[in-house]
Every structure is written in C-alpha cells, then in structure tokens.
Amino acid sequence: MKFGPIDIDQAEGAILAHSANTPDGKIKKGRQLSREDITKLKRANVSSVIAAILDPSDVREDDAAAMIADTVAGDAVRVAEAFTGRANVFATNDGILRVDRDALIALNRIDEGLTVATLPPYERVTAGQMVATIKIIPFAISQETLDKALKQCQADHALISIAKFKSHGVGLLLTDLPGSKAALIDKRIKSISDRIEACGSHVLDQQVIPHERQAVATAANEMHAKGANPILIFGASAIVDREDVIPGGVVDAGGHVIHLGMPVDPGNLLLLAELEGRDVIGVPSCASSPKINGLDWVLERLLADITVTPDDVTAMAPGGLLMEIPTRPQPRAKAVASEQPDNASRYAANISAIVLASGRSTRMGEQNKLLEEFRGQPLVRHAVEAARNSLATSITVVTGHEEERVREALSDVNVNFTSNPNYADGLATSLATGIRSLPEDCDGAIILLGDMPLISAELVNQLIAAFAPHDGRSICVPFNHGRRGNPILWSSAFFLELGSLSGDQGARHLISKYAEDLVEVDVDTDAIFTDVDTPEALAALRANEQT
Template structure:
C-alpha cells in the first residue's frame, strides 16, 4: 500500500519484487507497466556512492531483465560501502561531547616571505605559531599536535612550555599534503575527528574552534565543519575520522578542498564574522599589516 506499488497497480501494472537484502537500498522495487520496466528508487538513489539501486539500474539500462531471483541473490554481499552521512550500523554512536584533536601545520618553508620564517615572526612580542597554539589550547580540542619541518628546532623553541605534542615531518619540502598526513597519523585513536589549523593564521580564536566542534555531529550527518562568510569557505576545517584514510592519500602542495566538494552532503557550514578564518600571513606586506593591527 505504499505510494509507488499502489500507483503501479493503479495503472494496471504488476510488482515483480519489493525489497532488497542489501543496505543501503533495501526498499527498492521492481515491476512493469504496459511492458515497460518500472524501478521504485529508494532514498539512497540520491547518493553519489555506489549502492544497490545502481546495481539494478545498470542492468536495466543495459536491456537485461532483472528478476526476483536476481534481487535476492544480491544479498550474498551483505552491506555495501557506507554512505558518509549515515553512522556505521555496526558501531555505536556515542552521546555527549565529541573527542576532537587539533593539528597545527607549522612545517612550511615560508617561500613567499622571501627568506624569514613567518611562523617565527612576532606579533605583540609572540611568535605567530605560539599565538595560534595558545588559542587552540584554549579551545575544547582534546589534544593539540604541532607538525614541524623547516627550522623545526626554532619552531619547537617558540612553543616551549606549551602542552602540545610536536611531530616532525621529514618530508615537509614535498608540500602541504605531507604535513597533513603526518598530523593525521599522530591523532590519538580515541579521537572522533581532527580540526586542521594553519600555523600562520593568528586571528583564529578558541571560540571559532569551539563552534566548529559544536557543529560536528556524526549522528546527524555533519562530518566536516567549515567556517563560511559570504559564501567563502575558510580555515580551519574539522574532519571526521571517517575521512582520515582519504586525507592520507593527499599529495603535493594541494590541500583537501576537493574532498570537501566530493563529500558536500556531509559538510556543516559555520557562519563566521571578521577575517580570522581567512587571514594567513604569507607575505611581508601581510605581516606588516598584521603588526600594525
């Protein structure tokens, strides 16, 4: 008596089979009307991830008959790849606060600065990287990892006394991706996700990080939290552990923006004001402007 099977019967058609022993896609229906195959699409048909609906649709488009026996035979494989916005059915979803680690990328060579290491440049008597680390430490992040590379000893000295874990990236010259991977690899196993921060963004604050952590809700499909202003996405970005494997495949000096686009259905946009999520100190001019306030 559901709307699709009722409609098929209402126009004189027939239902061959309703239901499929594969998840996602278990509400699929096949039938016919006036000699034309009819496919009742479950909600997973909207997903870009391959699922049971795709298996049946591909056969129909190839002109192959899909029978009841074909559908029941698909159950041999059990579960297909999960849709990122759905919790793993085999894993319990914990209630309460999320355990989110923070990663600060501080390994770059500051090539656009023309020589000096921008992370060691001072604002109000403090190195940029220390300002960022202190603000991240003041947030609700459960732990803070700093990835070093270029002039690692000097960067670590600038962080002296702070409760951070320093991880050295020996491959820092290969680009940003190598530092992201070094940071992700160091995230504690207990963490549900990690917020990736840039060490040259001194205007980010603990409130911004806490808002990203609050927007992170895997049980509601919010697996990536991104600050947004006027349609523009900034940094830092919070990633669910579910994406760690993909982050570990990054290469070169390109970040993970393409993964945000790929998993757009899992993105929670957090509205922000001001320049904090967009200002990074890349050039002498930007540093001079920041020093002037």
C-alpha cells in the first residue's frame, strides 16, 4: 500500500485519508474516490489529497477484519458485518466468555496494523453484548499478514467463544447458631437465589441446619441424593481452616476439599470441594451482599459447566481486588443508545424495521402495485422478508390504501401492523405513523419502501453494521455510482422530528440538516434505486428476471 499526498488528477480510485469539505458537501475519510468526487474536489480548488493506493497483494480493511473475525469466533457468538475496518463480535447467549489468552496475544503481535481486543476471559456476558472487536488500523493489510493471522487462529478450539449457562438445580444449605437473626438468614437466601436465577438456574432445595459438622454432613448427603449440583453451604461463621465445621462436614459426608481460600477480595474465605461427582462451595460471608465477590467468579463458571481447579482459583489473583466494584447486573434490559450512549455502544444495536406499505399506487392505474406478483410473491412481501431475515429486532408495517388486502398478503408473517388514516396526504405521514409505533427500547429504525423488491437482508445488515451514533454515524444511507438510495437507517435521536413529518416530502431535508451525522455506506448493487411505480417498471423488472 502506498500512502501520502497524491495529485488530484491521479487520485481517482485512491482511498481518502482525511475528510474534505467541498461546495457540494463533505467527502468523508475512507471513501474510494470516484470521478464525481474528483470533480467536486477540483471545484473546491483542491490540488492534492492525502490518500492510500492499494497494491494488488493488499487485502482491504473490511475484508481482512471479516475473515479474521469469522476465524476467531466459536460457539454462541455472532460476527457483525465489517465496517471501517472493524468487525465486532457479539454474544448470542448468556454465559461465560472463553478466550485463548496466549493465542490472542500472539495474534496481536503479528502486525501492528491488526488488532483483536476482547472482554476479560471468564467475564459473564449477556446475549447481545459485544465481547470482542477486530480492527484493521490501515486501509489494508498485506495478504502475507492476513495468512499469518488466519494460520494463528486455526487451532483445535476457537479463540473466542461463550460457554452458555445451563439449567442447574442448586442445593442451598445455611447453618445457624443460637441467637442468629432470622432476617440475616432470609437476606442470605435472597442474595444467593438471585445469583442463581440470574444465570438461568434455580434453587432445587434449601435447608437451615445447625452449625455443626454432623448436621452439615447429613444435609450435604441429602442434597446429593436429590440431585443438587452444585451444593452451596453458607455457614453462620466464616471458614478459617480445613478442619472447620463446613469443610469437615463435607469430608464426613464422603467428599474432599479441593481448595480453601482464593486471591479475590471480597471472597477470600471461599471453599471449593467435591462430593461424589458434585461441586460443593463453602460460601464466603460477603455473599450476603449483592456486590460482586469471589463466589460470583466461581459459581458462574460452574453454572456454565466450566470446571474450576485450584490453578483456576489462584489465577484469579490479577484483578482479584474487587472492593470498589458495584453490584453485578442482572441479565440486561436492553439499553437505548440515545439514553445510555456509553453503555449501549457495547451491545448490538436494537434496530427496528419499518415497511411503508400504505401508498395509493396512482401511477400504476387501477392496480395496487404492492400486491402485484414478483418472483411468486406480492411485491410488498419482498421488503418484509428482507427485514425478517436481517438483524432487525422487530418489523412494523404501515398500511393505508387497501389495508385489508395488504394485511392479508402478510398474514402469515410475524409483523406489527399500524394504520395510517392520512395516507393520502403523502409519504411523510406514513413514515411518522411508523416511527410513533416503534418499541420504546429501539436504538434506531431502518425505513424500507414496500415497492423496492430487490433489497436484500444482507444490504439491511450492512447498514446496521455501519450504525454507530457514538462515532457520528447516526444516519446510514446506501451509496452506489455516486448516488444515495434506500433504505435509510435513522438513530432514535431523530425520532421526534421524524414523527412530526407531514406531506409528501419524506425526510430528505433532515438528511441535509444533519449531514455531519450521516455516513454513506458503499454497496455493490443497484437495488437501492430500483422501485416499481408504473406498469412499465414492473414489466421491466420481470423481464430482467427472465434474462
């Protein structure tokens, strides 16, 4: 790759390194300059640009990031479409993140232009949470570098995966001393139960027993007979020695102590033991509080069927000082990006789809174009299927003209319908109706037109991948041959204005108003321009399918 100043007359096809302002609008960095872009730059009296020209052996940043992400990703993770050299990896299930630490470090040492970052190994994660990001720093890396990276990733196990939480029936024993307060026992039961349920398991049985070695042994065996695994024993007094009441009772029951103590504070006085194939934890007294402690680090792994050994416990020392860490969050209620930008950027965006299907089709004559057949299905069905097979989390179809017929055409699809009684007043009224009908927790909405049947789920996903309000990409517009097309993805930050639109103007003026928040997403298809407004357009579309 060659990088540096390039004469404007030689810059067509080069990748622009820094955004440039022109009388015709901003040309953003990372764009491969077209002939039209060169004309705009010349009109702005730009004589040279800082840009990159790729060598034949270079692999573009998005392609490289995508290939590396696909190779490192294992069980229960999803790789998002790469954009601006970044491919993010998200958990698809609640569980524990597993990372091959040594392989990860070796991968990052291959080349400074290739970076792979993850959450800490064994972090508890929730579905939709970002767990890793692959970023290619320059606009491209060499094929040789990519080959080395892919070879490094091809081990007998995935570099990044999620150990999903399994449903366990947990036995809970609490010992009691004379004079102990019942409220303390209740507090401990709630604290432990909440932890267990947050990981998708349940308390199979619980008992309050005397703080005596024989009582612990008897109750532990009863829990074992009931099938409890793991068995948690919360002592009325802290465990200070292997011969103390709790470990002694486990041994008397036929079990053995694996490890006593851990380099995690709070949580130092945790006991790890085993009873005839069942895990046993002597719970530290700090677990009366919902704040994170050593119990969480051990219990969560066990509930994801990850074996915990003495070496695993002692390896918790780096980062084991938890005194200032707050309460462990429960399985996450979806964050709304506009309200929680710092947090929500670490989760897959919750994007809803709106399909506008309310128009009168006046240019089609007597026929409703949305119900005309194409590829064996009504025209409107194609837009809905593109949304349904994409990463959009919900679909809202706005109806109006011939509402009952449109709904019937989509009756077997899981969509939400909303009616626009003012559909005859123009497109903007349908867009506003759809916006006002969206779920409250969505981060953005992609607006699909019911008369654009060639839009694919892959294209929708490209726009979703580009969406990053915290990086100034709040409006995502597909771009090809120097032109913008549809569909367009809007951040929830614009919902108030979109919901107030009227007439037939659509949202075009908002695109101009918020140009700094817009990103043009290069796509290799004319589908973004192909709509069906006339019988001739429909006939041409069908004819193209036959050639």
